[in-house]
Amino acid sequence: MKAIIGKPLNRVDGEIKVTGRHLYPSDMWEDGTLLLGLKRSVHPHAIIKRVDTQEASKVDGVVRIFTYKDISGTNRYGVVHKDQQVLAEEKVRYIGDAICLVAATNREALKEAIDKIKVEYEVLPAVFDPVEAMKENAPKIHKSGNILQHTTVSYGDVEKGFKESDIIIEGSYSVPFIDHTPMETEAGFAKMQDGKITVWAGTQTPFRDRKEISKALGIPEEKIRVIAPFFGGGFGRKDGITVQIYLALAAYILKRPVKIYYSREESIQTSYHRHAAVMYYKTGAKRDGMLTAVQARLIFDTGAYASFGGEVMSLGVEHFAGPYRVPNSRVDGYAVYTNNIIGGAMRGFGVPQVTFAFESQMDKIAKALNMDRWEIRYKNALEHGDKTAIGHTLIYSTGVKRTLKKVRESNLWKGKDKLIAESTPFKRRGWGIACSYQGGGLGVGIPDFAEAKVELLPSGRYRVYGGISDMGQGNTTGYVQIASAALNAPVEMIEYTTPDTDRTLDSGPSAASRTTYIYGKALLGAIELLKDEILQVAAEKLSCPKNSCKLIDDRVESDKGTIHLSEIYKLLPEKKRVSTFYVDMPISKDRRDIGSGLPHIVYAYATHLAVVEVDILTGKVRVIGYCSVSDVGKVINPPVFEGQVEGAVAQGIGAALTEGIKLKDGLALNNNFTTYIVPTAVDVPQIEVIAVESAEPTGPFGLKGTGEINVDAPPAAVVSAIENAVGVRVSSLPVSPEEIIKSIEVEDAIP
């Protein structure tokens, strides 16, 4: 039955989704449900002088307008730093800070009331550039100053490394805030049920949410239940509080069902985003291409609030020099407050930013040394047992060289010269390459665990309690597959649940490429315990040794006879029908002293190959060929894996070519899908997806994790290909067609 691992299995949530039967958080509704909405700040930085809700509360259909005064807890939330207020007290720090929560019976009344709330502000000077914000005289956004976190790591002797180098390349790079663009915006439903505030929400962190709601509202945790049904995408955007506290507050005080969902415009302005960053690099290498030293200064714009700013920047610090051997390094990372929109968790978590920079540096060195771009990467690539650029030892599976070798066997590699030969005078083609790596899990010093739960049901079937949210990535299907293999039972015998703080056990966030890895691992432990109980009871009943009993499908078989699992259920004491198992994420053996969650130890690796076509008349870039080779350990379900790769590459191509929030004084100008341009099916080519399955000894069936690794490399690969096509090196994303045509004089370019 282990044969199910590595085989396609239809998504367990597929049928309810494609038939429309699944209720997403934004679909939930009961008679009498009130709609919630927020009055938000229109200034990026201001003191609130007065809030007048009188006119607004007279609007027909308005049930209640809440301000911070209605909150009896701390009124604070935030994953690490509790610096966000549920409803603003005295000050707003970005355009979108929530000031009042309105409950109404219908949308029109809600909108009218929000418009009629009057807020008087004293506008303060604001700062939107993180480099400016770091200066002494910049407006102070928080009392603690504008530098949220400074993480610095050194390894070896960077000055000595530069002295030993034959060539030094410097470069500066910038990337904008990126939106996750989940199909479902922030949404949820709540009501009082069995005396508890019960919240259904699109959330990657139901257990953390329960704590946040409890503290912010001053309500004991045991009075709160958070449920995370399958929801319409997260990518990190829902890794923490969005609408949960508003729902809980209104349901608790009004004792009525309440619902909230953000418009796309509201979502883009007020949600968390991938951090904008500016990055300065200096890389030294020998004439043969071997790296001698890398130094960098990374400045991440975390916007008005911390969210994961320090942690995201630190992950950038950890991965700053790429999956290469770098004997001498120094990196300074800063996460800086500004009055911009908020930076937070997004797929890749700091790594996409630095990958663009360090891979651009690798290309520049190759060019300066007249070396092949593949070769310089292969020469420097990390191997098992090597030390990384921050000096910790890679003790688990390390497959970057395998991905580099494998990419040369791809159809795209073999066919790229022919594709490129089809260039026309106006449409020039070229190829590019980039590598990346991505640590899985939360890192040293951050509690990173899962506790799985599995139950034998009266019918003899099993139920796997899914402890970590499934936002669409397919981890629940992975759990069913893992359980099916471990229990030697067909998937039809496995029921599943999604997270529910009353039924499943805290297993941390759906994040950091950890979800299937760590929960799968805990699940295997829980299943072993349950199997043991089942076989023990069967052996007693059949009067035979336990090791002669075998669990096969819905029964236990031995020489002495067969017993159905529904019989076993009756024989087992209630407590023993359920088993749970706790696991911790493995951590690095060395360099645990760095802090800030560094370093990780289980890494996925990738090599990406892109072929692009640049229209020299318009500067437009089309990606016409793409291949991803990634080492994610064992692939449990190939179509789910391919979906993760294709989605990540598409998101990466978006970041390369069209995406990025355009901010004017803290306001997102492209705040909907007419102006925030994500690639469509015609903008992304067929992607050649190749897995290098280097077995990870610590993972369930050898799995590592695949959620993030393939989002990192696309911008670097695309930019590498653009230079190969037209000789223009882009250092700021997204690629600007204007910049490209400025660099190509059409009169010279046309024969």
Place this chain on the structure above:
Amino acid sequence: MFNVVAPENLQIAIDILSGENTKVIAGGTDLMVRVRQGMFKPDVLVDITRIRSLRGIKKTDDHIEIGATTTHSDILKNPDTPPLLKEAVSKIGSPQIRNLGTIGGNIVNASPAGDTLVPLYLYEATVEITGKGTKELPIEEFIKGPGKTVLKQGEILSNIRIPILKGYKHIFHKVGERDAMAISVASMGILYKTDGDILQDIRVAFGSVYPTVIRIKEVEELLRNQRISKDILIEASKIIEKNVKPISDVRATAMYRKKVAGRLIFRLLEISR
């Protein structure tokens, strides 16, 4: 909140439209976006897509007639659709938008980025207005500026007449931020006729680089009866840059639009190769 009425009779539609704060909806792919944004708040929307006489494509000896509420998808499917119009319509939005959106809606919307307008200007199409009577106007006179037409309260655009041009070929190039579901940042249409390697006739128009779609007759005159060469196109390119007056917005800068408009003319080199 507003009401929607969907009469099947043209005269009834016109009568209702004579009332205050009414607006035609003919597909709604642009209109509803603006209603949602609160850009206008109509009391009554008059859906004219059920009026049979306004829908469909007819061919006469020298014209193609397209009813105002003919959808983009219907235009694409029809073998009589002029080829340049067909190519431009194929670049509109997505299949879903083309199934709903209509040519009349695209014209009355009067956006400088309207994808059907570049071909209609080049074919020198005329439009029929129905109100108290009917009248016919060249498309260039119908559109007054961004979002502005000569239509008055109680009038609708009912029909589009496109002269049939024999022996002409075309080039259409839409530059958008992506290859589908995109509003044009700049677009160029060319109708031309060759005699050997000489351009016997040529018409050139641009979208999204001027308050309306713009034909650049100076370029047409320069290129007419000439052999295509890099040098003459460099000259044409300069004339184009001089004539366009683009704006900067969230999609692109004015500088980019101007430069691209000037460069697109080089696509004419493809026909000589």
